[in-house]
Amino acid sequence: MSDLEKYRLFSEHEKTIPLFSKGWWMDAVCPDEWNVILIEENERINAALPYYLKQEIGLKAIQKAPLTQNQKVWIRFPEEQKYEKKLSYEMKMLNAVIEKIEQMNLTKYQQYLHYSLTNWLPFFWKGYSQTTRYTYVIYDTSNMEQLYNNLNSNVRKLIRKAKKLVQVKENLSIGEFFDLNRMTFERHNMAIPYSFEIVSRIDQQCKERNARKILYCVDENDKIHAAAYFVWDEESVYYLMSGSVPEFRHSQSLTLLLYEGIKLAHKLGKKFDFEGSMKKNIEHHFRQFGAMQVPYHNIFKEF
Template identity: 25%
Template sequence: MGDKALFAAIEEQLPVFFQSWWLDIVCEQAWDVVMENGASGVTVVWPYSYVRKAGMLLLRNPPLTPYLGPLRITRQSCTGEELSSLYKRLPHSAFRQWSCMPGISYEEWFTAQGLSCKKKRTYLLDLQLSEDTLWNAIHPKRKNAIRKAQQDLSVDASFPELKTFIEWQSASFTAKGKPYPYSASLLQQLMQTGARKGCCCAYTARNVAGEIQGAIWLVQDKTTIYYLLSATPAQTHRGAVSLLLWEAILKAKEQGLSIFDFEGSMDDDIAHFFKRFGGKETSYEAFQKTDSLIWKLKQRIAG
């Protein structure tokens, strides 16, 4: 039996970003997986996405996939011996890049292989805490914004027209001088497939006139829900997204999920917004190495 067939048998134990249906959609060209077996079966997996650009093979996290890389199926870190066994079975590439799961550190091992390490941050909420404890951990100003939004807005488990959502998101990227990174077909496939599998949810806030003030989209697996996308119109209620996130936190808690992952940002303003929900700041590691002088030059030119 091939690695992908073995992988299919255990992948539901893994984070949603590691699962076949997700990788089939987000990977620009293709993906594969290397694994290690123990006495009880598969113990460690390393799914990876690969593309060919200008005749060079590149391994890197695909779009909308904040975490990938090596992982024990119990969601714990791999040993150095396991990492060595998996790493040598990856295809030779001009460029390789992974952002691994939060709370797991491979820095010492990967830097010994010549990869650079960049520490990123996210914020994790423990959904096993009581609702009162979660509420009390939110910054007073954020709680005030939620209370005001509760008075002015209603929330339902729906999603606006995708075209509208993308237009709003694109405007925020343009304001920061960045190109919009996602295609409509990518988002549509993820949302439709995720909905069929029960692996995603969306919430929309509306004012009394029924006008949409904001929407968020989240994905989940057996233990964790991840906040991935949000959008608001140019003129919106300032507490709309805060209210939507609070509603999503409560719904995830009702479902019995353990963790709410804000899928943090290196943007200080966004990180500050997330931090005020009281989550625990948690680092995750991004590793990178370029072996091709041509690809290094291309990266330098592209910035």
């Protein structure tokens, strides 16, 4: 059995592997262009890191996969380790992963690593560089009254405004959603950075696993104002994509849909991950929902 086949089976059932590091997710976003580093002992996987490999003439690079927030260096830690022992073991596994990266004859390496990894020293010691990125996470969604009170007063005002103008519905078709999503990029004179085929594969894979919901807002004339696409794994609901009709942005439908996403996380008993943004206006909006700022590493190296 190949490493890919092993990992597909392993990640399907290992609950501590996040959504964006699942084998089926990688099959959806970059089929035939991904692989995995496995560190094994006695046929047991002790560490794993999936990666998107881009190969062109003169280029062999590990880079961020489309629509994939970050990826996890998954490590199987021995039980009941003291902190020093656990950190030493983590160093050992990270060094083993880096050694395999170094053997791949890459021209460039870049990955955003899941925020569960706080220690990037082994990468630093091997000549890699790092910048910090941020997401916003609501860790505890159990108390909706408290969550609502934690919202910035401006966000509460925008939600009340939206509720007077639109109602929230479910299950927009993926084609209609993609058209709305594309409008968001076109409004900024940008081409959408992923294809309908990728979004369609994600949708199919998530539907099969009951791991997605499309919510959208319509007004009294049945005009769609905005839509949001949420996905989830065993621990978190993620705000993956959204789109809005430019002429209806005043209705604040996306603010309402984000709040509905938090309510979805509450219903499912999961964290809510805004997926972050380094853009100032988006970061400011996410922060107003009372979420915690969470850093994660962008690790990179040119060879």
